[in-house]
Amino acid sequence: MTGTTGTAAWPRCGRPEGGEPCPGRKVDPYPACLAHLDDTDRAAHLATLSPGADLDHRGTPLTQDLLDELLAPLRAPGTGRARVGRADFDAVRFSGEAEIRDVGFDGYCSFTSAVFDAGLYLEAVRTGGDLRLDSAHVAGDLWLDDCEVDGDAWFPKARVDGALRFCGRKVGRSAVFRDLTCAEARVEGVDFERGADFTGLRVTGTAGFDGAHFLNGAACFDRADIGGDMPFDGARFDANATFEDATIGGDLSFVDAAARADVCFRRTVFRRTAVIGPLVCPGTVDFSDAVFETAVTLEVAAKEVRCVRTRWASTAALRLRYADVDLTDATPAFPVSVVGRPRPFVSPAGDEIAEPGLARKQVGVVSVKGVDAAYLMLADVDLTRCLFVEAVHLDQLRLEGRCRLAEPPGGPRWIRRRTLAEEHHWRATRYRGWTPAPDHGRHDPDVLAPVYRQLRKALEDGRNEPGAADFYYGEMEMRRHSDSASRGERTLLWLYWALSGYGLRAARALAWLLLAMTATVFAMMLWGLPKGDPDPVSEGTSDGRRITLTTKKPTPVNPDGAYSRRISGERFEKSLRVVANSVIFRASGQDLTTTGTYVEMTARLVEPGLLALAVLAVRSRVKR
Structure with a gap:
């Protein structure tokens, strides 16, 4: 940005204005600002202007009539479109509605610290440089329709008492909306060529970003405070989209949105969010440390979904596709279900949503460590890599549908059964073919036996006796290999295993x-x-009438x-x-x-x- 800043950097008018000296910039060679020039001097000054001229009226009190009068000599006779070189309107005070239409700025256009007593409407405006409204205050709505900014778009710390509507064409460089405050925000159909920064955005109502394209840069909504819904239907994210430490009051919709990188909701608080999605992301969707205060449904197709230390204060339904789900230390206070969805998500029109960049595989849960499994239900998920050790109330875990677990290596030595990933890690230190432990290490049989026991009870309580049999087999295997068991107990278990596979073979x-x-x-x-x-x-022997016979059976x-x-x-x-x-x-x-x-x-x-x-x-x- 090359525009000027600071209210003391220009020669001021000094004429009385509301009991105070007028801060408007003097119009050379006159002693007053544009607003306080008499009719003759103003006409003389405007006569010197031609299309492409620079404008510097910082601090000047303006009205719509005065602005139209200023732009009139800059408009081309044939098209009526004004052409301005550079425009400095920093710290202006605009009375009434402000409308700027059909204006092209060859350089920048700056309204830094400007105050608008009503709304500000920019239509068909193009800037060859930056467009700045940082620290500006708009008492009404701020609309930017059919606008194009070749440079940066700066709105940090701006305050809009009404609605912000940015329905332009593109922002050629960065777009910064840091700490912007408004009642409602609609940013639709804009191409942000180098991403956009909405850090600290405060919206009391709905914030919509339908059709916005965040190209070649991140879309940052960190610390944003959105009171209502936040739709991103048809949006495009070429880089990461972050919502860290944000507060969102309504639903997040991503119908037909295209995310090509990660989407992060770390430490985000969802106040009244009922639905998030359908969100298609070829990378990671991160809900770590997020808080869901009401019942919510998450519809996500992604490579990975992280819910580490996520807190659910109400029921939650995670309907997922393809993702590896990490639930480490998650805290559900009410039932939470993780379901692998077999069919693609559909739009409100009933069309299937495309899922580019995603490998076709079953949803996998990779960890439930530290989770209170009494509130957890897993359905149609892959548990071959899931870590169960350190979870509590595993005996109350519900496994529904087709939940696949790891199997021993192939070959005549090992029988087919369902095993835990932690058993693979332990056996990999002794035998070939088993999956070795990752960096976090392995657990001994003394630790794994209670895990198998609790999972067995969970399936038995669900009337799945055949499924529980494999967990019983795993429990007995861990007891047989346990160093804490006595030699006599291990001998009995060895015989039980050899004779009948613990009564299961x-x-x-x-x-x-x-x-x-x-x-x-x-x-x-x-x-x-x-x-x-x-x-x-x-x-x-014959003795009178009596006869006694003794029969002896030979040996x-x-x-x-x-x-x-x-x-x-x-x-x-x-x-x-x-x-x-x-x-x-x-x-x-x-x-x-x-x-x-x-x-x-x-x-x-x-x-x-x-x-x-x-x-x-x-x-x-x-x-x-």
């Missing part, structure tokens, strides 16, 4: 049952069945001979009957050798237990 239990039955059959064939079935022997004779002769079809059939009866706690009724009797006793103890483990595993997978 029916195939494993059935395999052991089949192996035990096969071994028992061969033991019976080799040593358990006697050499032959003994026949009963009766011995009697079964152990088989002898080569083992190959003992393995026959007849002996196999008898052995199979013995083993089949032992599985269901029944005596076979078969005469056995001493060895066979002990083998049968052992089988009747072990094999029904293996069968029960197999039935338990099947039940765990089909229970509803």
Whole structure:
């Protein structure tokens, strides 16, 4: 900006004006300002002006009639459009409505610290340099329609008692609206070639930025205070858009808006915001440390959504697409749902909103650390990288729809089950194929076992017994590897795992049952069945009319001979009957050798237990 500033930098008129000396700049070579020149001197001065002349009337009290009279000699006869070189109107006091139409400024136009008793309306105005209204006070509306600024547009600390309406064409360089105050703001269809700075903007009503284009620079709304809605429909952000420490009283709409970088709402307070979005952003949308005071719906399609330490004082629905969501230390006071939306968002007209620059993937939650999960519901999200440790009330977490968790590496060594990302981090230090921990480190099994336990209970309370089975398996795995468990406990857990996968692997239990039955059959064939079935022997004594018979059963004779002769079809059939009866706690009724009797006793103890483990595993997978 090359315009002049400071009210003491020009020769002042000094004529009485409202009881005070007039601060208007003298018109050379006259002793008074334009407002206090007599008719003859004013006419003589205006006669010297021609299109392209510079104007310097700082501090001068102006009216619309006087302004029209000043611009008349600068207008081209054919078009009626005025052409001015540079214009200095700093600290002017304008009485009544001020209208500047069809004026082109070859240089800058400055109204720094100007005071307008009513509205200021600029229409079809173009400046080759800067347009300045910094520290100006407009008692009515400030309208800039069909205006074009080739330089900077400066409005810092301006105060507009009415509405600010900026519906121009473009601002060729920076646009600065720092600490501007107005009742309502409408910035529509303007191309800000180097971004715009709305830091500290204060709007008591609605602030709309429909169709505004923030090109090659950031759109900064830090510390803005917006009392009503803040629509950005059709807006375009080529760089970051920031709303840090802002206060927003209404809804934020981004229908058909194009954001090519990040959008930041850090520490923003949303007073009565019910809807934010649909917002499409190929970068990060950051709500960290934001506060939502009323029920809100967030509709966002982005690469990443951060809600670190975000506070929800009422219910919230996060309807997201593609994003990785970080909820670390978020504080929900009422139910908050995070839902992966399968279909694109639609405009009010029913058209699908384009989503350029976004990789097609399922919404993923990467962390719920420090969250009170009693108020959290996750639906149709990817939890393969989610960190659960340090969350509280995980037993009350609700998982709905298709929530995918991490699985062990492929290969025969590892069975398919749902695991936590933290288990991957721990196992990666021991085995290949597991996902290593990021920079924040890993947790030991003692820490992970309670997490699995709480998540298991959460699914069981939701009547999802099959889904809870994998969390039970993970809990037992962590207990089996825990350094704090006693050796005896770990031994029992190792046996439980080896025999049936903690009562969850029916195939494993059935395999052991089949192996035990096969071994028992061969033991019976080799040593358990006697050499032959003994026949009963009766011995009697005759005593008058009474006859007493005593029948003695011979002791079964152990088989002898080569083992190959003992393995026959007849002996196999008898052995199979013995083993089949032992599985269901029944005596076979078969005469056995001493060895066979002990083998049968052992089988009747072990094999029904293996069968029960197999039935338990099947039940765990089909229970509803």
